[in-house]
Amino acid sequence: MKRIIPTPICNLTWRGVQGRLKRYTCSLVMLSLTLVIFHPLSLSATAQTTTSTIEGTITDANGAVIAGAEVKVSGTTLASERSTMSDAEGFYRLTALPAGNYTLTVSQKGFAPRTSRIELTLNRVVTFDVQLQVGNAVGEVVDVRSDELPLLEPNASATGTTITPRQISELPVNGRDYLDLLQLVPGVSINRQADPGSDEATPVLGERSGNNNYLIDGLPNKDTVNGGAAAQFNQETISEFQVLTTGYKAEFGQASGAVVNVITKSGGNSFHGVASLFHRNDAFDSSNSLDPTRTDAPTLRRFDYSLALGGPVIKDKVFFFGSSERITEKRQLDFLFPSTGNAQVDQLLRDQESGFDNPSRIFETRNFLKFNEQLGRHQLTQQVNYTNRVVREFLPLSESGSLPSTRDDSGARHLLLGFGDTFLLGGQGNPWVVTLRGAYRGEPSDSRPSHPDAGAATFFNVFSSNTTGTFFGDLPGVNFGNPETPSNLDQKYTSLSASAAKLFGNHDVKFGWNFLRTxxxxxxxxxxxxxxxxxxxxxxxxxxxxAGFFTVTTIGGLTPEANEIHLRNNYNGLFAQDDWKLRSNLTLNLGIRWDYDSEFEKKENFSPRLGIAWAVTDKTVARGHFGVAAGHAR
Structure with a gap:
C-alpha cells in the first residue's frame, strides 16, 4: 500500500465576539494512491444518503443479455417494494433502498424466474448480476448475505468501513457506547487515555478528532464547541453505521477527518423488540488499585436497563420504532495520595481529602422514537431523541489519579427533532431521487466543582509554627482543590438540506445544499x-x-462579561458531483464543493474533489483521490 498525504494547512482566525471564542478552519489537501487487496474490512462507501442501490445485468445461460426482464425487490424494512425493467443492454437499477433484507425476483417470458434474498448494508451500490435459465419452472431461491456480496466497492475512490447490525448486536462493548466500535475501522485510533470529545480521543489517519463529522440519519450530530458526537443514542437504536476515512465525495462537508454516518432502526410489518439488563459489580473484580495498601476492589455498581420495540401502526403504510435506556453507576475512583516525605503533612492531606472521597455517580436516560410512512413514492421520517445525563464527583481520564477535591459535577441534556422525505420523480427504473431533511437540536450543559469548600486550585505552603522565620514554610508543600469556576453552555442548532440525484447514461449525477444555524x-x-x-x-x-492568608491568580476575562460566549453562526454549503463510468471496471469520481461560514470573511472556499476507482480483478481495486476539505468552525 502506498499513500502520500501532505501536511494539513490550517488557518487560525480570531473573531471579535463576546467571550473571545476561538475559531478555526482547517483546509486539508489530500493526495493518495491506494491499492486495496481483498479484505473483510476493505469496504468503500459512497454517499451521504442513508439508502443504497442494487444494479446489475441480466443474462441467459450463454451470456447473452436479456432485455425487458421484470425485476422486483421487496423488503422487510418499511415494507419496501419496487420494480423496474431491464433495458436493451440487460441492465437494471433499483435505487433509494433503505438498508435491510430484501427479496429480489427476476422474471421474463420463456425463462424460469430467479429469486434471491439479499442483505443490503448502508450506502452501497451493489452490483448483482442475474443469470436466467430457459424454461417455465420456478427457479431456486438463493440466499445472499452481505458478507457474500462483493466486499470491494469498484465504483468509488473513497475508503472506509461499514459496521454491520450483526457486529453492533454481537460484539461486546464496555459501557454500551456504539462509537467504541470505531476501533474496527482501519486508520482510526481510540485513545483510552484522552478525554472523550477532545482532539486526541479518536484521531483518524493523523487528523485530530475535532475535524471528524458525525451524522445521524443524514442529520448533523456534532458538538461544534467541544468536538465529538453531540447526542448519545441507545445501542439498541443503532441499525448500522459507516465510517469514511479519506477520499470522500463533494457531498461531505465540514470535515477534514473522518465522516461517521449512522442510521437508526425502523419498524416493519411485524413487531420486533428486545429487552436487556447489563450489570457490573465489584464482587467480580480484583483489586488493581494504585494504592498498594488497598486490597479490596474499588466499589462499582452499574445497572443498564434497555427496552426497544418496533412494528406497524398501519400495515404497509406507517411504522414506528422506539427505545428507552436507563443507566445508573456508583464507582469509587482510584487515586494515590502523594507522599511529601513528611508524615505530619501527609496525614494533614489525608485528613483534608478523606471527607471529599465520595463515589462517582452517574444517572443517564436515553429515549428515542421514530415514525416512518410510505406514502406513494415518498418515504417520510420523523424522529425525536432525548438524553439527560447527570454526573457527580467525576474526573476525566486525563485526571483520574488526582485528589478528590479536584472533582467536578456536571449535567447535560440533548434534544434532537428531525424529519426527512426521500421521494422519486420519473420512471421506476431511473428516477430522480430527491431528499429533503431538517432538524433542531437543543443542548444545555453545565459544570461546577464538586467541593467548592475545598477552595480553588491551591498550593499549600505549610508552616509548623508562626516563628519559623521562613517565607514559604518549613514543611513540604502540597497541591489540592479545583482550578475551574462554574461554567455553562446553551447550544441550539437548526439544519436544513436538500439533494437530487439521477443516472444519465454513464454519469451518476448528484447535487445539493446544506445549511446549519448555530x-x-x-x-x-x-x-x-x-x-x-x-x-x-x-x-x-x-x-x-x-486558614492563614493567600494569593489568588485568575486566568480568564478581565470582567464577567468577557467570560461570556455569544455565538451566532450561519453555514451554507453547495455541492455537485458526477460518478462517470468510463469503462465497466473504471470509474471517475468528480465533484466540487463551496462552503461559506458567516464567522469568516472569505467566500472563495471552493473544494475540488477528484477520484478514480479501477477494478483490476474481482479481488483487487486500485483507488486514487485528490481533494480539498474545509473543516468546521469551532
Missing part, C-alpha cells in the same frame, strides 16, 4: 490558582479557605 450562549470557566500560607494547627482548625 446559536451558543454561555459562560466559560475561569482558572483560579491559589497560594495558601498557614500553619498546620490553623489549617486543621479553620480549613483550606479560612
Amino acid at each position: 446559536k451558543v450562549d454561555g459562560v466559560t470557566a475561569q482558572l483560579l490558582a491559589n497560594q495558601l500560607f498557614a500553619t498546620v494547627d490553623d489549617f486543621q482548625t479553620f480549613g483550606p479557605v479560612n
Whole structure:
C-alpha cells in the first residue's frame, strides 16, 4: 500500500465576539494512491444518503443479455417494494433502498424466474448480476448475505468501513457506547487515555478528532464547541453505521477527518423488540488499585436497563420504532495520595481529602422514537431523541489519579427533532431521487466543582509554627482543590438540506445544499490558582479557605462579561458531483464543493474533489483521490 498525504494547512482566525471564542478552519489537501487487496474490512462507501442501490445485468445461460426482464425487490424494512425493467443492454437499477433484507425476483417470458434474498448494508451500490435459465419452472431461491456480496466497492475512490447490525448486536462493548466500535475501522485510533470529545480521543489517519463529522440519519450530530458526537443514542437504536476515512465525495462537508454516518432502526410489518439488563459489580473484580495498601476492589455498581420495540401502526403504510435506556453507576475512583516525605503533612492531606472521597455517580436516560410512512413514492421520517445525563464527583481520564477535591459535577441534556422525505420523480427504473431533511437540536450543559469548600486550585505552603522565620514554610508543600469556576453552555442548532440525484447514461449525477444555524450562549470557566500560607494547627482548625492568608491568580476575562460566549453562526454549503463510468471496471469520481461560514470573511472556499476507482480483478481495486476539505468552525 502506498499513500502520500501532505501536511494539513490550517488557518487560525480570531473573531471579535463576546467571550473571545476561538475559531478555526482547517483546509486539508489530500493526495493518495491506494491499492486495496481483498479484505473483510476493505469496504468503500459512497454517499451521504442513508439508502443504497442494487444494479446489475441480466443474462441467459450463454451470456447473452436479456432485455425487458421484470425485476422486483421487496423488503422487510418499511415494507419496501419496487420494480423496474431491464433495458436493451440487460441492465437494471433499483435505487433509494433503505438498508435491510430484501427479496429480489427476476422474471421474463420463456425463462424460469430467479429469486434471491439479499442483505443490503448502508450506502452501497451493489452490483448483482442475474443469470436466467430457459424454461417455465420456478427457479431456486438463493440466499445472499452481505458478507457474500462483493466486499470491494469498484465504483468509488473513497475508503472506509461499514459496521454491520450483526457486529453492533454481537460484539461486546464496555459501557454500551456504539462509537467504541470505531476501533474496527482501519486508520482510526481510540485513545483510552484522552478525554472523550477532545482532539486526541479518536484521531483518524493523523487528523485530530475535532475535524471528524458525525451524522445521524443524514442529520448533523456534532458538538461544534467541544468536538465529538453531540447526542448519545441507545445501542439498541443503532441499525448500522459507516465510517469514511479519506477520499470522500463533494457531498461531505465540514470535515477534514473522518465522516461517521449512522442510521437508526425502523419498524416493519411485524413487531420486533428486545429487552436487556447489563450489570457490573465489584464482587467480580480484583483489586488493581494504585494504592498498594488497598486490597479490596474499588466499589462499582452499574445497572443498564434497555427496552426497544418496533412494528406497524398501519400495515404497509406507517411504522414506528422506539427505545428507552436507563443507566445508573456508583464507582469509587482510584487515586494515590502523594507522599511529601513528611508524615505530619501527609496525614494533614489525608485528613483534608478523606471527607471529599465520595463515589462517582452517574444517572443517564436515553429515549428515542421514530415514525416512518410510505406514502406513494415518498418515504417520510420523523424522529425525536432525548438524553439527560447527570454526573457527580467525576474526573476525566486525563485526571483520574488526582485528589478528590479536584472533582467536578456536571449535567447535560440533548434534544434532537428531525424529519426527512426521500421521494422519486420519473420512471421506476431511473428516477430522480430527491431528499429533503431538517432538524433542531437543543443542548444545555453545565459544570461546577464538586467541593467548592475545598477552595480553588491551591498550593499549600505549610508552616509548623508562626516563628519559623521562613517565607514559604518549613514543611513540604502540597497541591489540592479545583482550578475551574462554574461554567455553562446553551447550544441550539437548526439544519436544513436538500439533494437530487439521477443516472444519465454513464454519469451518476448528484447535487445539493446544506445549511446549519448555530446559536451558543454561555459562560466559560475561569482558572483560579491559589497560594495558601498557614500553619498546620490553623489549617486543621479553620480549613483550606479560612486558614492563614493567600494569593489568588485568575486566568480568564478581565470582567464577567468577557467570560461570556455569544455565538451566532450561519453555514451554507453547495455541492455537485458526477460518478462517470468510463469503462465497466473504471470509474471517475468528480465533484466540487463551496462552503461559506458567516464567522469568516472569505467566500472563495471552493473544494475540488477528484477520484478514480479501477477494478483490476474481482479481488483487487486500485483507488486514487485528490481533494480539498474545509473543516468546521469551532
